[in-house]
Amino acid sequence: DQQVKQNSPSLSVQEGRISILNCDYTNSMFDYFLWYKKYPAEGPTFLISISSIKDKNEDGRFTVFLNKSAKHLSLHIVPSQPGDSAVYFCAASANTGNQFYFGTGTSLTVIP
Amino acid sequence: EPEVTQTPSHQVTQMGQEVILRCVPISNHLYFYWYRQILGQKVEFLVSFYNNEISEKSEIFDDQFSVERPDGSNFTLKIRSTKLEDSAMYFCASSELPRLAGFGANVLTFGAGSRLTVL
Numbered sequence: 001d002q003q004v005k006q007n008s009p010s011l012s013v014q015e016g017r018i019s020i021l022n023c024d025y026t027n028s029m030f031d032y033f034l035w036y037k038k039y040p041a042e043g044p045t046f047l048i049s050i051s052s053i054k055d056k057n058e059d060g061r062f063t064v065f066l067n068k069s070a071k072h073l074s075l076h077i078v079p080s081q082p083g084d085s086a087v088y089f090c091a092a093s094a095n096t097g098n099q100f101y102f103g104t105g106t107s108l109t110v111i112p
Numbered sequence: 113e114p115e116v117t118q119t120p121s122h123q124v125t126q127m128g129q130e131v132i133l134r135c136v137p138i139s140n141h142l143y144f145y146w147y148r149q150i151l152g153q154k155v156e157f158l159v160s161f162y163n164n165e166i167s168e169k170s171e172i173f174d175d176q177f178s179v180e181r182p183d184g185s186n187f188t189l190k191i192r193s194t195k196l197e198d199s200a201m202y203f204c205a206s207s208e209l210p211r212l213a214g215f216g217a218n219v220l221t222f223g224a225g226s227r228l229t230v231l
Contacts, residue, residue: 034219043203043205043222043224045222046221097168098160098168099157099168100157102147102155102157103154105154105155
């Protein structure tokens, strides 16, 4: 039961260019979405969130876009930096409980 | 910056043995969670805990699993009789408020994880 899907297991981008990470979900009850970044041997670190009342949220180089009709969200990183190389997880939750559902992650490599 | 700490970082055990994974959540957080990630798969929710009791649990969290907060700081996950398929990275997380408190109030802060290998 994969309610949150990240269909690209990996992505490589040149330093300075834009990185776009995608996430799809199936549960129409999801109304709160988070992106986490994970370095090897560390736990996931919160990056940015968006609620269903918005379609865009921006924080510095990171912007998350939400398309509710398509049940799709994306994380844009611009400009990409080598330190952004990590695994990025999309997570979603509904207001019916405290559980977050995670995707399988996308491994981003930013090439200097 | 406050952090969630987990011990041990890696544990190897024989099938059928009991394992206890320990976590120290952030001190002013009230909600505690265990997640796990089997290699190459998604991060899966196991259980959430508030006010000394389980508030939610997944289908994975069967009778072999238990959680407790034995004192004011530790939050533990016990697996009574480990199986090969329990091999995974187990993440503890905590949040100040629950998801139901509203948007932005309940970001989970994760620990670095405990890798469990069952032989």
